[in-house]
Amino acid sequence: MIDSRVRFRHLRTFIEAARQRSIGKAAEVLHVTQPAVSKTIRELEEILGVKLFEKEGRGVRVTRYGEVFLHHAGASIAAIQQGIDSLDRGNSGPPVRVGALPTVSARIMPRAMALFLKEDTDSPIKVVTGENMVLLDQLRLGVLDLVIGRLAAPEHMSGLHFDYLYSEQxxxxxxxxxxxxxxxxxxxxxxxxxxxxxxxxxxxxxxxxxxxxxxxxxxxxxxxxxxxxxxxxxxxxxxxxxxxxxxxxxxxxxxxxxxxxxxxxxxxxxRGAVGLTTREDTPTNASVDILTRTLRETIAELGL
Missing domain, CATH: 3.40.190.10 (Periplasmic binding protein-like II)
Structure with a gap:
């Protein structure tokens, strides 16, 4: 049975503190005070009966128990985000939110998006370019549906699935x-x-x-x-x-x-592998599957 004492604010605060590796930075992002973040994390630790963070220098690091909980907390927030996105869309299709490294944004995405738009899915589209770790964090939180870029180190792939597309150097x-x-x-x-x-x-x-x-x-x-x-x-x-x-x-x-x-x-x-990274526990929608197909078509056209 789910413990009714665990609230959305607990999950969001915990995830942001883990992402920022800092109580102070998490407070800035969440627009609350640092004591409020500390209090919320203490409440969650008391509910779960385990320590989620340990001090590390001027910041914090997630404990082993925290790492286990982070995977499930991220999935929960992602599911809530998907539920919100599914409301009040009228006749539009499901949103497609893509994170792409600069190499993919410049070389692959323009042609792939042109092919995708020809499919008339009516899906709202968002393409974000940034560093790999930032994009993967946004993927875990449900802000993005997939990330296109190089395969990350094993320690950064927990809860994620990588699908190879091509290699580059x-x-x-x-x-x-x-x-x-x-x-x-x-x-x-x-x-x-x-x-x-x-x-x-x-x-x-x-x-x-x-x-x-x-x-x-x-x-x-x-x-x-x-x-x-x-x-x-x-x-x-x-x-x-x-x-x-x-x-x-x-x-x-x-x-x-x-x-x-x-x-x-x-x-x-x-030379390293470039591919699609998605969340292991979240099924993709039809529009994301169509984009995946257009990405593969683009890569085939470019001969990569």
Whole structure:
């Protein structure tokens, strides 16, 4: 029997504190005071009879019991969100809320969405681009229906299902006419003389990049800028003699148009799986299934 003392505010507060790893940050997001968040979590811990959080530095971390409860709490909130979305839609279809990494947004989504719109599902559509961990958190909370991007590390895939679509690798891109392109023999160490745009720490491709750089004898660069913004990266590398370390899908159009070129660096070891991530315990609706089909059609057209 469900304990009637567990309220929606308990679940929402617990999930936000777990997501932010901070009581203070959770309070900011929920627009309540920090003592109110602490009180709500204490109430939930008393009801469940277990400790859900432990202090870690200036923040908190979820305990083993908390990790188990987080999976089910997230599913409950997701179900409530779906119920709300199903009301007052008139004749429109179910909503389609997609999270996509920048590489997918630039390379796959435009054509896939054009094909999807031809199906006349009348479904409201939302496409969100962001970092992988942020998108996966939103997926767990039911804010998104699916996420399209690289396969996350196993510890971040609890309660989620990954369906493979294609593979892609990281590239080293520069503007047309970059000095490094004129060298008779490319020297990897010469990258240290230029500004290098890097995927930020915590991003899904950063471990691939770090391992590759170490294999080349480079742990870091003297002048590096970490960014997840494809618009900033594109503008900066086109205007300056910088080097952009980025997934190939993000720069696919610039390469085809000749605005960017690739340095002769063999990055085959950075190849990783790209696919669809969904919640294991939540069935998809017809509109999401149609979008999945158009994504596969687009990938087939591109020959990926």
């Amino acid at each position: 990281v590239r080293f891109a520069v503007r047309k006419g970059h000095p490094l392109l004129a060298a008779a023999r490319f020297d990897f160490a010469a990258l240290r003389d230029y500004i290098v745009l890097m995927p930020p720490t915590g991003s899904v491709i950063r471990p691939f990049v770090d391992r590759f750089l170490l294999s080349q004898g480079q742990a870091s660069f003297p002048r590096a800028i970490e960014t997840v913004s494809d618009s900033f990266g594109r503008a900066f590398v086109l205007d300056y003699d910088a080097v952009w370390i980025i997934s190939e899908g993000v720069i696919d159009r610039e390469l085809a148009a000749g605005r960017l070129e690739l340095l002769p660096v063999d990055t085959a070891d950075t």
